[in-house]
Amino acid sequence: MDQYAPRRARLLTSSRPLPDFDVVASSGPWLHCADGRRILDGSSGLLCLNVGQRSPAVFARIEQQFRRYSFGGAAVVRPDIQMELMDRLCRAVGRPEDFVALTTCGTLGVEVAVGLARNITRLRNGKRRGDILTSTLSYHGNSALTLALAGNHARRPRPQDALGLAPAFPAPYPPTHSHDGRACDVSCADEVALAIEARGAENVAAVLLEPVNGTTGGAYVPPEGYLRRVSEICREREVLVIHDEVLTGLWRTGTPLASDHWDGAEPDLCILSKGLGAGYTGVGAVLVSPEIATLLRHQDADPLPAMGTMAAHPLQAAACLGVLDELEAMDTGAFQARGKRLGAALRTLADSEHVRDVRGLGHLYGVEVTPGLFWPLMEAAEQRGAFFYPFTGAGHPRSEGLVVAPPLNSTDEDIEFLITALCGAVAALDDHR
Numbered sequence: 001m002d003q004y005a006p007r008r009a010r011l012l013t014s015s016r017p018l019p020d021f022d023v024v025a026s027s028g029p030w031l032h033c034a035d036g037r038r039i040l041d042g043s044s045g046l047l048c049l050n051v052g053q054r055s056p057a058v059f060a061r062i063e064q065q066f067r068r069y070s071f072g073g074a075a076v077v078r079p080d081i082q083m084e085l086m087d088r089l090c091r092a093v094g095r096p097e098d099f100v101a102l103t104t105c106g107t108l109g110v111e112v113a114v115g116l117a118r119n120i121t122r123l124r125n126g127k128r129r130g131d132i133l134t135s136t137l138s139y140h141g142n143s144a145l146t147l148a149l150a151g152n153h154a155r156r157p158r159p160q161d162a163l164g165l166a167p168a169f170p171a172p173y174p175p176t177h178s179h180d181g182r183a184c185d186v187s188c189a190d191e192v193a194l195a196i197e198a199r200g201a202e203n204v205a206a207v208l209l210e211p212v213n214g215t216t217g218g219a220y221v222p223p224e225g226y227l228r229r230v231s232e233i234c235r236e237r238e239v240l241v242i243h244d245e246v247l248t249g250l251w252r253t254g255t256p257l258a259s260d261h262w263d264g265a266e267p268d269l270c271i272l273s274k275g276l277g278a279g280y281t282g283v284g285a286v287l288v289s290p291e292i293a294t295l296l297r298h299q300d301a302d303p304l305p306a307m308g309t310m311a312a313h314p315l316q317a318a319a320c321l322g323v324l325d326e327l328e329a330m331d332t333g334a335f336q337a338r339g340k341r342l343g344a345a346l347r348t349l350a351d352s353e354h355v356r357d358v359r360g361l362g363h364l365y366g367v368e369v370t371p372g373l374f375w376p377l378m379e380a381a382e383q384r385g386a387f388f389y390p391f392t393g394a395g396h397p398r399s400e401g402l403v404v405a406p407p408l409n410s411t412d413e414d415i416e417f418l419i420t421a422l423c424g425a426v427a428a429l430d431d432h433r
């Protein structure tokens with residue numbers, strides 16, 4: 001450990017105060033450590049590993065592609081595998097006619113979506129500025145632009161480094177939007193209208209939001225009717241809606257897209273990433289509805305974004321096809337039911353004096369605890385063999401807790417183990433009173 005620490009410090013990334021796992025093998029949601037311990041990864045490896053570790057289907061696809069050719073670049077080799085991926089993906093998420101831009105990660109997906117949205121609104125509405133409005137509780141990636149746009153206050157750049165950008169409207173969740181005790185509801189969408197009007201609709205290209213909050217606030221679900229109303233408000237003002245489904249897309253919340261939970265909530269553009277690569281590859285996909293995508297081929301359109309050298313790499317596309325093979329072979333009814341059972345079991349934790357709230361959908365939940373307790377909770381869970389992703393999201397003092405998000409193909413026994421470990425860890429918080 002002592003020899004390890006100085007080298008670890010040279011790796012320039014944030015890290016947690018608990019020891020890392022020294023993983024020597026894995027299977028499904030399980031990590032097998034050098035010291036013989038077995039840890040259930042209840043975070044799906046940063047919310048990616050929707051189909052678990054070491055998928056045979058993903059391996060078979062990568063191997064097949066590797067035998068054909070390993071790299072070419074879309075401008076050199078006919079992009080058949082990328083087109084196969086595009087068709088499969090669009091059908092899988094119920095948007096079969098969408099146009100698609102492929103990128104290497106979620107952040108670049110957001111960047112490309114911003115560029116496309118600006119281009120589209122200008123083509124549609126003539127001279128128009130390209131403002132992108134976001135909420136006060138959001139994360140959209142780690143580039144200079146996406147950090148400056150988003151409302152994750154732990155990661156916001158200093159004001160002088162924020163490119164003059166800031167979130168524009170309060171997210172419809174209690175810690176960021178107060179109503180004198182009243183819960184957030186559909187009327188919170190009026191804040192989006194106010195934000196557009198404050199800028200002048202002619203200055204706004206799009207509203208960018210996570211349809212279900214991910215790790216910033218810990219899996220907040222919007223009030224009934226909220227997303228639909230936001231879409232209506234935007235449409236009335238000719239502003240585009242971009243959904244960042246980097247984290248929630250591809251069944252994480254129980255449906256192909258999180259927006260599928262509500263009627264009338266479909267966005268104009270949608271960004272997918274984590275669940276598509278499922279941890280096997282970096283990837284991002286921007287889906288653009290056909291009504292607006294055709295404008296991008298207009299003679300006055302700005303040039304389309306270059307895909308980037310490593311975007312739509314054939315091995316990346318092969319891995320994604322393997323992930324889609326896995327997802328489509330899954331018994332949807334069974335894993336949706338398992339997700340509901342997980343949610344019901346987690347909600348019983350709210351009876352503990354240490355747990356302030358439990359929220360979420362499908363295989364994505366936030367367990368919010370009394371401030372000061374999330375590291376002890378995480379440590380207690382790890383001692384019981386389960387790992388979860390921490391959030392330190394919103395409000396003053398900040399709400400904090402664990403995001404519970406196991407792989408979608410975890411078995412009933414895996415989920416039972418996870419629940420037992422987390423319930424035991426919450427009970428152990430009595431020692432921290």
Ligand SMILES: Cc1ncc(COP(=O)(O)O)c(C=O)c1O
Nearest residue numbers: 105106107139140141214246247
């Ligand atoms: C909602 C959301 N958007 C964008 C991103 C950025 O994706 P990436 O880390 O792949 O660049 C993330 C990553 O956590 C995310 O959760």
